[in-house]
Amino acid sequence: MKWFHISGVIGVILLIIGHGMGLFVAPKEAMMGETGRILYVHVPTAWIALVSYLCAFIAAVGALWNGKRTWDASVVGFVEVGVVLTALLLFQGSVWGRATWSTWWTWDPRLTTSAILLVAFSAVLLLRSVIEQPERRMLVSSVATIVAFVDVPIVYMSTKWWNSLHQTMSSPATVSETMVTPLRIAAFGMLFLMLGFVGLRRRIELVRLEREWSLAPPPERPAALNLNEEGT
Protein backbone atom coordinates (compact mmCIF):
# COMPACT_ATOMS: atom_id res chain seq x y z
CA MET A 1 0.00 0.00 0.00
CA LYS A 2 1.47 3.36 -1.04
CA TRP A 3 1.44 6.55 1.06
CA PHE A 4 -1.24 8.11 -1.10
CA HIS A 5 -3.58 5.16 -0.56
CA ILE A 6 -3.17 5.59 3.21
CA SER A 7 -3.65 9.36 2.89
CA GLY A 8 -6.84 8.85 0.86
CA VAL A 9 -8.27 6.35 3.39
CA ILE A 10 -7.47 8.71 6.32
CA GLY A 11 -9.09 11.52 4.34
CA VAL A 12 -12.32 9.57 3.74
CA ILE A 13 -12.53 8.52 7.42
CA LEU A 14 -11.97 12.11 8.63
CA LEU A 15 -14.52 13.44 6.13
CA ILE A 16 -17.14 10.93 7.34
CA ILE A 17 -16.48 11.92 10.98
CA GLY A 18 -16.39 15.68 10.20
CA HIS A 19 -19.51 15.66 8.05
CA GLY A 20 -21.31 13.33 10.48
CA MET A 21 -20.57 15.71 13.36
CA GLY A 22 -21.56 18.66 11.18
CA LEU A 23 -24.90 17.05 10.33
CA PHE A 24 -25.88 15.46 13.64
CA VAL A 25 -23.83 16.99 16.51
CA ALA A 26 -23.17 20.64 15.62
CA PRO A 27 -25.96 23.15 16.36
CA LYS A 28 -27.98 24.82 13.61
CA GLU A 29 -26.47 27.98 12.16
CA ALA A 30 -28.19 30.99 13.82
CA MET A 31 -29.19 32.83 10.62
CA MET A 32 -29.45 30.10 7.97
CA GLY A 33 -30.72 27.17 10.06
CA GLU A 34 -30.21 23.67 8.62
CA THR A 35 -29.04 25.12 5.27
CA GLY A 36 -25.93 26.44 7.03
CA ARG A 37 -24.65 22.89 7.51
CA ILE A 38 -23.34 22.95 3.94
CA LEU A 39 -20.44 24.99 5.34
CA TYR A 40 -18.84 21.76 6.63
CA VAL A 41 -18.44 20.69 3.00
CA HIS A 42 -18.09 24.06 1.29
CA VAL A 43 -15.47 25.76 3.48
CA PRO A 44 -12.99 22.82 3.54
CA THR A 45 -13.36 22.51 -0.26
CA ALA A 46 -12.47 26.20 -0.66
CA TRP A 47 -9.49 26.00 1.71
CA ILE A 48 -8.06 22.86 0.16
CA ALA A 49 -8.57 24.11 -3.41
CA LEU A 50 -6.41 27.12 -2.53
CA VAL A 51 -3.84 24.87 -0.79
CA SER A 52 -3.76 22.77 -3.95
CA TYR A 53 -3.06 25.82 -6.15
CA LEU A 54 -0.40 27.03 -3.71
CA CYS A 55 1.33 23.63 -3.91
CA ALA A 56 1.01 23.73 -7.73
CA PHE A 57 2.72 27.13 -7.69
CA ILE A 58 5.57 25.81 -5.51
CA ALA A 59 5.93 22.72 -7.73
CA ALA A 60 5.94 24.94 -10.85
CA VAL A 61 8.75 27.07 -9.39
CA GLY A 62 10.61 23.83 -8.58
CA ALA A 63 10.08 22.49 -12.13
CA LEU A 64 11.41 25.73 -13.64
CA TRP A 65 14.33 25.76 -11.21
CA ASN A 66 15.67 22.24 -11.72
CA GLY A 67 13.68 20.83 -14.68
CA LYS A 68 12.96 17.48 -13.01
CA ARG A 69 10.03 15.34 -14.15
CA THR A 70 8.93 14.73 -10.52
CA TRP A 71 8.17 18.44 -10.11
CA ASP A 72 6.36 18.50 -13.45
CA ALA A 73 4.21 15.52 -12.44
CA SER A 74 3.43 17.31 -9.15
CA VAL A 75 2.27 20.41 -11.07
CA VAL A 76 -0.16 18.24 -13.06
CA GLY A 77 -1.45 16.51 -9.91
CA PHE A 78 -2.03 19.69 -7.91
CA VAL A 79 -3.55 21.69 -10.79
CA GLU A 80 -5.92 18.88 -11.82
CA VAL A 81 -7.12 18.24 -8.27
CA GLY A 82 -7.37 22.02 -7.70
CA VAL A 83 -9.57 22.37 -10.79
CA VAL A 84 -11.86 19.53 -9.66
CA LEU A 85 -12.14 21.06 -6.16
CA THR A 86 -12.90 24.51 -7.63
CA ALA A 87 -15.64 23.03 -9.84
CA LEU A 88 -17.11 21.33 -6.74
CA LEU A 89 -16.78 24.59 -4.82
CA LEU A 90 -18.75 26.50 -7.45
CA PHE A 91 -21.45 23.84 -7.50
CA GLN A 92 -21.77 23.85 -3.69
CA GLY A 93 -21.70 27.66 -3.65
CA SER A 94 -24.49 27.80 -6.23
CA VAL A 95 -26.66 25.40 -4.22
CA TRP A 96 -26.01 27.38 -1.02
CA GLY A 97 -26.60 30.68 -2.83
CA ARG A 98 -29.95 29.43 -4.15
CA ALA A 99 -31.07 28.53 -0.62
CA THR A 100 -29.84 31.69 1.13
CA TRP A 101 -29.74 34.45 -1.50
CA SER A 102 -32.45 32.95 -3.83
CA THR A 103 -30.10 32.95 -6.80
CA TRP A 104 -27.84 30.34 -8.40
CA TRP A 105 -25.19 32.90 -9.26
CA THR A 106 -24.16 36.33 -8.07
CA TRP A 107 -21.14 38.52 -8.86
CA ASP A 108 -19.73 38.19 -5.39
CA PRO A 109 -15.91 38.47 -5.07
CA ARG A 110 -15.34 34.94 -3.82
CA LEU A 111 -17.67 33.37 -6.39
CA THR A 112 -16.16 35.42 -9.19
CA THR A 113 -12.60 34.67 -8.04
CA SER A 114 -13.40 30.93 -7.90
CA ALA A 115 -14.89 31.02 -11.41
CA ILE A 116 -11.83 32.86 -12.77
CA LEU A 117 -9.52 30.38 -10.98
CA LEU A 118 -11.39 27.49 -12.59
CA VAL A 119 -11.08 28.99 -16.08
CA ALA A 120 -7.45 30.09 -15.62
CA PHE A 121 -6.18 26.73 -14.37
CA SER A 122 -8.34 24.75 -16.84
CA ALA A 123 -6.58 26.77 -19.55
CA VAL A 124 -3.21 25.65 -18.10
CA LEU A 125 -4.31 22.02 -18.43
CA LEU A 126 -5.59 22.64 -21.95
CA LEU A 127 -2.31 24.29 -22.92
CA ARG A 128 -0.43 21.34 -21.49
CA SER A 129 -2.50 18.87 -23.46
CA VAL A 130 -1.60 20.38 -26.85
CA ILE A 131 2.20 20.41 -26.42
CA GLU A 132 3.91 17.19 -27.46
CA GLN A 133 7.54 17.93 -26.58
CA PRO A 134 7.98 16.99 -22.87
CA GLU A 135 10.59 19.65 -22.00
CA ARG A 136 8.64 22.45 -23.64
CA ARG A 137 5.42 21.23 -22.01
CA MET A 138 7.01 21.29 -18.54
CA LEU A 139 8.31 24.80 -19.09
CA VAL A 140 5.12 26.21 -20.58
CA SER A 141 2.80 24.70 -17.96
CA SER A 142 5.10 25.84 -15.10
CA VAL A 143 5.20 29.42 -16.38
CA ALA A 144 1.42 29.47 -16.96
CA THR A 145 0.80 28.06 -13.45
CA ILE A 146 3.03 30.69 -11.80
CA VAL A 147 1.40 33.55 -13.72
CA ALA A 148 -2.14 32.27 -12.98
CA PHE A 149 -1.39 31.85 -9.26
CA VAL A 150 0.03 35.37 -8.88
CA ASP A 151 -3.31 36.65 -10.24
CA VAL A 152 -5.40 35.14 -7.40
CA PRO A 153 -5.05 37.95 -4.79
CA ILE A 154 -5.43 40.67 -7.45
CA VAL A 155 -8.61 39.07 -8.82
CA TYR A 156 -9.99 38.81 -5.29
CA MET A 157 -9.22 42.45 -4.43
CA SER A 158 -10.62 43.79 -7.69
CA THR A 159 -13.87 41.86 -7.49
CA LYS A 160 -14.20 42.82 -3.80
CA TRP A 161 -14.08 46.50 -4.75
CA TRP A 162 -16.42 45.83 -7.64
CA ASN A 163 -19.28 44.24 -5.73
CA SER A 164 -19.81 42.26 -2.54
CA LEU A 165 -22.62 40.10 -1.17
CA HIS A 166 -20.79 37.20 0.47
CA GLN A 167 -20.91 37.07 4.26
CA THR A 168 -17.76 38.29 6.02
CA MET A 169 -15.21 35.71 7.03
CA SER A 170 -15.69 34.13 10.46
CA SER A 171 -12.82 33.29 12.80
CA PRO A 172 -12.68 30.44 15.38
CA ALA A 173 -12.99 33.11 18.12
CA THR A 174 -16.49 34.08 16.90
CA VAL A 175 -17.77 30.56 16.15
CA SER A 176 -18.98 27.97 18.67
CA GLU A 177 -16.50 25.17 19.45
CA THR A 178 -19.14 22.59 18.49
CA MET A 179 -19.08 24.07 14.98
CA VAL A 180 -15.31 24.64 14.72
CA THR A 181 -14.36 21.03 15.60
CA PRO A 182 -16.29 19.30 12.76
CA LEU A 183 -15.12 22.02 10.38
CA ARG A 184 -11.47 21.37 11.29
CA ILE A 185 -11.89 17.58 11.05
CA ALA A 186 -13.57 17.93 7.63
CA ALA A 187 -10.79 20.30 6.48
CA PHE A 188 -8.07 17.83 7.47
CA GLY A 189 -10.11 15.05 5.83
CA MET A 190 -10.26 17.05 2.60
CA LEU A 191 -6.53 17.78 2.85
CA PHE A 192 -5.61 14.10 3.21
CA LEU A 193 -8.01 13.13 0.43
CA MET A 194 -6.51 15.81 -1.83
CA LEU A 195 -2.98 14.57 -1.07
CA GLY A 196 -4.13 11.02 -1.82
CA PHE A 197 -5.55 11.99 -5.21
CA VAL A 198 -2.53 14.16 -6.04
CA GLY A 199 -0.16 11.34 -5.08
CA LEU A 200 -2.03 8.90 -7.32
CA ARG A 201 -2.25 11.37 -10.23
CA ARG A 202 1.43 12.28 -9.82
CA ARG A 203 2.42 8.62 -9.99
CA ILE A 204 0.37 8.04 -13.15
CA GLU A 205 1.89 11.15 -14.75
CA LEU A 206 5.42 10.10 -13.76
CA VAL A 207 4.98 6.69 -15.41
CA ARG A 208 3.61 8.40 -18.53
CA LEU A 209 6.49 10.91 -18.59
CA GLU A 210 9.14 8.20 -18.10
CA ARG A 211 7.68 6.28 -21.06
CA GLU A 212 7.44 9.43 -23.16
CA TRP A 213 11.06 10.47 -22.46
CA SER A 214 12.35 6.98 -23.19
CA LEU A 215 10.50 6.96 -26.55
CA ALA A 216 11.39 10.56 -27.47
CA PRO A 217 13.99 10.86 -30.29
CA PRO A 218 17.37 12.34 -29.29
CA PRO A 219 17.61 16.12 -29.77
CA GLU A 220 18.86 17.25 -33.20
CA ARG A 221 22.43 18.45 -33.38
CA PRO A 222 22.86 22.14 -34.24
CA ALA A 223 23.66 22.80 -37.90
CA ALA A 224 26.87 24.66 -36.98
CA LEU A 225 28.24 21.56 -35.21
CA ASN A 226 27.57 19.38 -38.28
CA LEU A 227 29.43 21.84 -40.49
CA ASN A 228 32.46 21.83 -38.20
CA GLU A 229 32.59 18.04 -38.09
CA GLU A 230 32.54 17.88 -41.85
CA GLY A 231 35.39 20.38 -41.89
CA THR A 232 33.59 22.84 -44.17
Added chain:
Amino acid sequence: MSGLSQVLWILQKDLLIEWRARSRVFALISFALTTLLLFSFAVGPDTKALREHAGGYLWLALLFSSTALLDRSLRVEEESGAMDNLLLAPTAPTAIFYGKALSNTLQLIMLGVIAMPFTLALCDAALVGSPLTLLASLVLGSMALAAPGTLYAALTARISGQQLLLPLLLFPLIVPALLAAVKSTTLVFTGDPMEQSGSWLLLLLCFDAVYWSICGILFGKVVET
Protein backbone atom coordinates in the same frame (compact mmCIF):
# COMPACT_ATOMS: atom_id res chain seq x y z
CA MET B 1 25.12 47.53 -25.81
CA SER B 2 23.34 48.43 -22.57
CA GLY B 3 20.03 46.85 -21.59
CA LEU B 4 18.09 50.05 -22.25
CA SER B 5 19.52 50.47 -25.75
CA GLN B 6 18.62 46.84 -26.50
CA VAL B 7 15.04 47.51 -25.37
CA LEU B 8 14.88 50.62 -27.57
CA TRP B 9 16.32 48.74 -30.57
CA ILE B 10 13.74 45.97 -30.21
CA LEU B 11 11.00 48.58 -29.82
CA GLN B 12 12.18 50.42 -32.93
CA LYS B 13 12.45 47.15 -34.90
CA ASP B 14 8.93 46.04 -33.95
CA LEU B 15 7.37 49.41 -34.72
CA LEU B 16 9.21 49.49 -38.06
CA ILE B 17 7.86 46.02 -38.95
CA GLU B 18 4.34 47.20 -38.12
CA TRP B 19 4.83 50.41 -40.11
CA ARG B 20 6.01 48.46 -43.16
CA ALA B 21 2.97 46.18 -42.93
CA ARG B 22 0.49 49.02 -42.59
CA SER B 23 -2.36 47.04 -44.11
CA ARG B 24 -2.31 44.81 -40.98
CA VAL B 25 -2.52 47.89 -38.77
CA PHE B 26 -5.53 49.14 -40.70
CA ALA B 27 -7.12 45.68 -40.46
CA LEU B 28 -6.65 45.81 -36.68
CA ILE B 29 -8.22 49.27 -36.44
CA SER B 30 -11.16 48.12 -38.60
CA PHE B 31 -11.58 45.07 -36.36
CA ALA B 32 -11.73 47.23 -33.21
CA LEU B 33 -14.24 49.64 -34.78
CA THR B 34 -16.42 46.81 -36.12
CA THR B 35 -16.47 45.25 -32.63
CA LEU B 36 -17.59 48.60 -31.17
CA LEU B 37 -20.32 48.83 -33.78
CA LEU B 38 -21.49 45.28 -33.02
CA PHE B 39 -21.76 46.03 -29.30
CA SER B 40 -23.99 48.97 -30.14
CA PHE B 41 -26.19 46.73 -32.30
CA ALA B 42 -26.33 44.04 -29.60
CA VAL B 43 -27.57 46.50 -26.95
CA GLY B 44 -29.99 48.29 -29.28
CA PRO B 45 -30.82 51.95 -29.61
CA ASP B 46 -31.10 52.51 -25.83
CA THR B 47 -28.87 55.59 -25.53
CA LYS B 48 -28.83 55.53 -21.73
CA ALA B 49 -27.60 51.91 -21.57
CA LEU B 50 -25.04 52.57 -24.31
CA ARG B 51 -23.69 55.63 -22.48
CA GLU B 52 -23.45 53.78 -19.16
CA HIS B 53 -21.52 50.89 -20.70
CA ALA B 54 -19.41 52.81 -23.20
CA GLY B 55 -16.21 52.20 -21.17
CA GLY B 56 -16.89 48.46 -21.20
CA TYR B 57 -17.43 48.35 -24.97
CA LEU B 58 -14.24 50.32 -25.61
CA TRP B 59 -12.12 48.00 -23.45
CA LEU B 60 -13.69 44.83 -24.84
CA ALA B 61 -12.97 46.06 -28.37
CA LEU B 62 -9.36 46.74 -27.33
CA LEU B 63 -9.10 43.37 -25.59
CA PHE B 64 -10.38 41.40 -28.61
CA SER B 65 -8.09 43.34 -30.95
CA SER B 66 -5.13 42.82 -28.59
CA THR B 67 -5.18 39.06 -29.14
CA ALA B 68 -4.55 39.55 -32.87
CA LEU B 69 -1.86 42.12 -32.15
CA LEU B 70 -0.05 40.04 -29.52
CA ASP B 71 -0.30 36.85 -31.57
CA ARG B 72 1.36 38.59 -34.53
CA SER B 73 4.12 40.29 -32.51
CA LEU B 74 5.67 36.93 -31.59
CA ARG B 75 4.70 34.99 -34.69
CA VAL B 76 6.83 37.19 -36.95
CA GLU B 77 9.87 36.18 -34.88
CA GLU B 78 9.05 32.46 -34.84
CA GLU B 79 8.13 32.12 -38.52
CA SER B 80 11.49 33.28 -39.80
CA GLY B 81 13.59 31.94 -36.90
CA ALA B 82 14.36 35.54 -35.98
CA MET B 83 14.00 34.86 -32.27
CA ASP B 84 17.00 32.48 -32.27
CA ASN B 85 19.05 35.04 -34.18
CA LEU B 86 18.05 37.79 -31.77
CA LEU B 87 19.16 35.65 -28.83
CA LEU B 88 22.44 34.79 -30.57
CA ALA B 89 23.09 38.48 -31.42
CA PRO B 90 23.31 38.46 -28.33
CA THR B 91 20.24 40.25 -27.01
CA ALA B 92 19.11 39.78 -23.42
CA PRO B 93 15.73 37.97 -23.29
CA THR B 94 14.48 40.58 -20.81
CA ALA B 95 15.33 43.32 -23.34
CA ILE B 96 13.37 41.41 -26.01
CA PHE B 97 10.42 41.14 -23.64
CA TYR B 98 10.40 44.79 -22.58
CA GLY B 99 10.94 45.97 -26.18
CA LYS B 100 8.05 43.86 -27.45
CA ALA B 101 5.77 44.67 -24.51
CA LEU B 102 6.44 48.41 -25.01
CA SER B 103 5.74 48.11 -28.73
CA ASN B 104 2.46 46.28 -28.01
CA THR B 105 1.55 48.88 -25.37
CA LEU B 106 2.13 51.76 -27.80
CA GLN B 107 0.05 50.07 -30.49
CA LEU B 108 -2.79 49.44 -28.04
CA ILE B 109 -2.68 53.07 -26.89
CA MET B 110 -2.84 54.17 -30.53
CA LEU B 111 -5.78 51.84 -31.10
CA GLY B 112 -7.50 53.23 -27.99
CA VAL B 113 -6.96 56.82 -29.11
CA ILE B 114 -8.49 56.03 -32.52
CA ALA B 115 -11.40 54.05 -31.06
CA MET B 116 -12.21 56.67 -28.38
CA PRO B 117 -14.04 59.24 -30.57
CA PHE B 118 -15.99 56.43 -32.25
CA THR B 119 -17.03 55.14 -28.81
CA LEU B 120 -18.11 58.62 -27.75
CA ALA B 121 -20.09 59.08 -30.97
CA LEU B 122 -21.69 55.60 -31.12
CA CYS B 123 -22.65 55.55 -27.43
CA ASP B 124 -23.59 59.23 -27.24
CA ALA B 125 -21.11 59.64 -24.36
CA ALA B 126 -19.13 62.72 -23.35
CA LEU B 127 -15.98 63.43 -21.39
CA VAL B 128 -17.46 64.52 -18.06
CA GLY B 129 -14.35 63.79 -16.00
CA SER B 130 -10.71 64.74 -16.47
CA PRO B 131 -9.08 63.80 -19.80
CA LEU B 132 -5.91 63.08 -17.79
CA THR B 133 -7.72 60.29 -15.93
CA LEU B 134 -8.83 58.89 -19.28
CA LEU B 135 -5.25 59.03 -20.58
CA ALA B 136 -3.91 57.35 -17.42
CA SER B 137 -6.56 54.65 -17.72
CA LEU B 138 -5.69 54.06 -21.38
CA VAL B 139 -1.93 53.90 -20.76
CA LEU B 140 -2.09 51.73 -17.63
CA GLY B 141 -4.81 49.48 -19.12
CA SER B 142 -2.81 48.95 -22.32
CA MET B 143 0.27 48.12 -20.25
CA ALA B 144 -1.81 45.61 -18.28
CA LEU B 145 -2.87 43.84 -21.49
CA ALA B 146 0.57 43.98 -23.09
CA ALA B 147 2.80 42.42 -20.39
CA PRO B 148 1.03 39.09 -19.74
CA GLY B 149 -0.13 39.07 -23.37
CA THR B 150 3.44 39.21 -24.69
CA LEU B 151 4.52 36.42 -22.35
CA TYR B 152 1.55 34.22 -23.30
CA ALA B 153 2.09 34.94 -27.00
CA ALA B 154 5.67 33.66 -26.56
CA LEU B 155 4.38 30.59 -24.68
CA THR B 156 1.91 29.69 -27.41
CA ALA B 157 3.97 30.87 -30.41
CA ARG B 158 5.10 27.39 -31.46
CA ILE B 159 1.77 25.68 -30.80
CA SER B 160 -0.84 24.92 -33.41
CA GLY B 161 -4.17 26.51 -32.48
CA GLN B 162 -2.44 29.50 -30.92
CA GLN B 163 -5.27 31.87 -31.85
CA LEU B 164 -7.60 29.93 -29.54
CA LEU B 165 -5.14 29.29 -26.71
CA LEU B 166 -3.90 32.86 -26.32
CA PRO B 167 -7.31 34.36 -25.41
CA LEU B 168 -8.14 31.31 -23.27
CA LEU B 169 -5.04 31.96 -21.16
CA LEU B 170 -5.09 35.74 -21.28
CA PHE B 171 -8.76 36.62 -20.69
CA PRO B 172 -9.18 35.12 -17.19
CA LEU B 173 -5.83 36.54 -16.14
CA ILE B 174 -6.54 40.14 -17.04
CA VAL B 175 -9.99 40.29 -15.40
CA PRO B 176 -8.73 42.61 -12.59
CA ALA B 177 -7.09 44.95 -15.11
CA LEU B 178 -10.17 44.92 -17.34
CA LEU B 179 -12.41 45.73 -14.35
CA ALA B 180 -10.19 48.59 -13.25
CA ALA B 181 -9.77 50.01 -16.77
CA VAL B 182 -13.51 49.80 -17.52
CA LYS B 183 -14.42 51.39 -14.17
CA SER B 184 -11.93 54.26 -14.45
CA THR B 185 -12.93 54.95 -18.09
CA THR B 186 -16.66 54.79 -17.29
CA LEU B 187 -16.16 57.25 -14.43
CA VAL B 188 -14.71 59.73 -16.93
CA PHE B 189 -17.81 59.29 -19.14
CA THR B 190 -20.41 59.41 -16.36
CA GLY B 191 -18.75 61.61 -13.73
CA ASP B 192 -16.95 60.65 -10.53
CA PRO B 193 -18.66 62.36 -7.56
CA MET B 194 -17.22 59.82 -5.07
CA GLU B 195 -13.69 60.18 -6.51
CA GLN B 196 -13.26 56.43 -7.04
CA SER B 197 -11.17 56.59 -10.21
CA GLY B 198 -7.94 57.02 -8.19
CA SER B 199 -8.45 53.61 -6.51
CA TRP B 200 -9.07 51.89 -9.84
CA LEU B 201 -5.98 53.49 -11.38
CA LEU B 202 -3.98 52.38 -8.34
CA LEU B 203 -5.20 48.82 -8.87
CA LEU B 204 -4.10 49.04 -12.53
CA LEU B 205 -0.72 50.38 -11.44
CA CYS B 206 -0.27 47.47 -8.98
CA PHE B 207 -1.29 44.96 -11.67
CA ASP B 208 1.23 46.51 -14.08
CA ALA B 209 4.01 46.52 -11.47
CA VAL B 210 3.43 42.83 -10.67
CA TYR B 211 3.13 41.59 -14.26
CA TRP B 212 5.80 43.78 -15.86
CA SER B 213 8.23 42.37 -13.26
CA ILE B 214 7.22 38.72 -13.20
CA CYS B 215 6.73 38.36 -16.97
CA GLY B 216 10.12 39.99 -17.60
CA ILE B 217 11.75 37.37 -15.37
CA LEU B 218 9.88 34.39 -16.89
CA PHE B 219 10.23 35.44 -20.55
CA GLY B 220 13.89 34.36 -20.65
CA LYS B 221 12.97 30.82 -19.63
CA VAL B 222 10.24 30.69 -22.31
CA VAL B 223 12.34 31.77 -25.29
CA GLU B 224 15.61 30.07 -24.35
CA THR B 225 14.16 26.53 -24.12
